[in-house]
Amino acid sequence: MIYDVAIVGAGMAGASLAAAIGARAGVVLLEGEATPGYHATGRSAAFWSETYGGPGIQPLTTASGPMLRDYLTPLGSLHIGRAQDAGKADAFLRDFAGTGVALHRVDPAAFVPGLREAWTVGVMEPSCAYIDVAALHAAEIARARHAGAQIVTDAAMQAASRSGDVWTIETDAGPVRSRILVDAAGAWADIVAARAGVRPLGLQAYRRTMAQLRTDPGAPAAMPHVVDLSDNFYFKPEPGGRLWLTPHDEVASDPCDAAPEDIDVAIAIDRLEGVVDWHVAAVERRWAGLRTFAPDRLPIYGFDPAVPGFFWCAGQGGFGIQTAPAGAMIAAALLLGAVPDAAVAGIDVERYSPTRFCPRSHKLPSS
Numbered sequence: 065m066i067y068d069v070a071i072v073g074a075g076m077a078g079a080s081l082a083a084a085i086g087a088r089a090g091v092v093l094l095e096g097e098a099t100p101g102y103h104a105t106g107r108s109a110a111f112w113s114e115t116y117g118g119p120g121i122q123p124l125t126t127a128s129g130p131m132l133r134d135y136l137t138p139l140g141s142l143h144i145g146r147a148q149d150a151g152k153a154d155a156f157l158r159d160f161a162g163t164g165v166a167l168h169r170v171d172p173a174a175f176v177p178g179l180r181e182a183w184t185v186g187v188m189e190p191s192c193a194y195i196d197v198a199a200l201h202a203a204e205i206a207r208a209r210h211a212g213a214q215i216v217t218d219a220a221m222q223a224a225s226r227s228g229d230v231w232t233i234e235t236d237a238g239p240v241r242s243r244i245l246v247d248a249a250g251a252w253a254d255i256v257a258a259r260a261g262v263r264p265l266g267l268q269a270y271r272r273t274m275a276q277l278r279t280d281p282g283a284p285a286a287m288p289h290v291v292d293l294s295d296n297f298y299f300k301p302e303p304g305g306r307l308w309l310t311p312h313d314e315v316a317s318d319p320c321d322a323a324p325e326d327i328d329v330a331i332a333i334d335r336l337e338g339v340v341d342w343h344v345a346a347v348e349r350r351w352a353g354l355r356t357f358a359p360d361r362l363p364i365y366g367f368d369p370a371v372p373g374f375f376w377c378a379g380q381g382g383f384g385i386q387t388a389p390a391g392a393m394i395a396a397a398l399l400l401g402a403v404p405d406a407a408v409a410g411i412d413v414e415r416y417s418p419t420r421f422c423p424r425s426h427k428l429p430s431s
């Protein structure tokens with residue numbers, strides 16, 4: 065059997081794309097692990113924030129919002145700073161002016177009980193929401209399956225070669241033949257490309273640490289997501305008065321089963337104690353995952369300019385859940401040569417094309 069499309073990686077990116085195209089093409093979704101979602105997708109902080117990732121990510125996040133509706137719960141995001149961060153708040157507001165993202169200045173102390181008095185600068189982003197990531201990912205896997213996609217786990221791709229217009233993909237579950245090979249392998253995307261004889265694009269994975277804390281007082285359920293304007297931490301309330309906290313670390317890493325380091329958890333707690341006067345009673349859980357970025361920190365959707373039939377769906381960084389529906393729609397249209405869905409029709413997809421890393425696409429300097 066020859067599939068139309070073989071997607072390598074069944075995290076959020078691969079699952080969403082399989083769901084988007086499963087009814088229009090013969091699709092096989094190849095996952096190296098026994099369980100889809102084991103890597104970045106299963107380790108996220110689980111929020112949707114239109115400003116997170118900056119103006120280059122925002123169109124994808126905003127377009128995804130209505131499609132994520134069933135998986136979102138209101139949260140709000142409070143961006144905070146000290147007096148010396150006033151300029152960062154101004155720049156932040158300028159960055160999103162005209163995008164339609166509602167942002168307004170607030171007194172942060174009104175939203176965070178026990179906030180230390182140095183934290184006087186606040187910008188509220190009311191639209192920020194929790195995402196039920198596990199339910200979303202499971203729904204996309206189910207949607208892909210119902211649309212006719214084959215999902216094969218324990219099927220790590222080891223090599224691929226192309227003869228005529230057909231790829232033969234060697235996997236741990238046996239060979240698979242397909243006309244198009246999609247690279248949705250997260251932190252392994254450059255490795256998968258190299259295994260198919262495609263030039264890697266310089267993707268880099270970075271470790272991000274999360275900790276679930278029990279604090280005294282407990283995190284109020286009505287508190288928003290609280291983000292540092294200087295990118296040194298964020299935290300959000302979770303059920304039962306728990307708090308999810310990160311030191312916003314970005315430690316370059318080879319692709320791996322990422323694990324948290326004690327020092328990063330300690331740094332996170334130290335930073336939290338500089339923000340609120342709460343006592344940290346226990347670290348109940350800690351984990352880490354890899355956020356994988358292209359050199360310009362934008363995702364990559366599109367056919368490789370040099371190798372026919374090889375399609376990139378990679379570099380979702382720290383935003384691959386909140387951007388998944390729009391990313392999948394864009395990738396589906398490019399992959400199938402179809403008109404993009406109205407939900408993403410206004411998005412400039414060129415900025416996400418792999419051709420931006422191709423020397424041939426560089427403009428000559430004007431004389």
Ligand SMILES: Cc1cc2nc3c(=O)[nH]c(=O)nc-3n(C[C@H](O)[C@H](O)[C@H](O)COP(=O)(O)OP(=O)(O)OC[C@H]3O[C@@H](n4cnc5c(N)ncnc54)[C@H](O)[C@@H]3O)c2cc1C
Nearest residue numbers: 073075076077096104105109110111221250353384385386
């Ligand atoms: C701590 C943390 C917090 C985050 N918080 C948020 C957040 O709040 N909101 C948000 O939107 N995003 C967040 N993210 C980012 C988000 O989790 C990622 O962008 C997203 O999960 C990436 O999805 P993916 O499918 O590309 O990668 P992955 O989920 O890593 O999936 C890639 C898959 O490819 C498989 N694979 C690799 N190599 C092969 C091979 N050779 N053959 C077959 N399969 C292979 C892997 O096993 C894996 O399952 C966070 C990430 C981390 C780590």
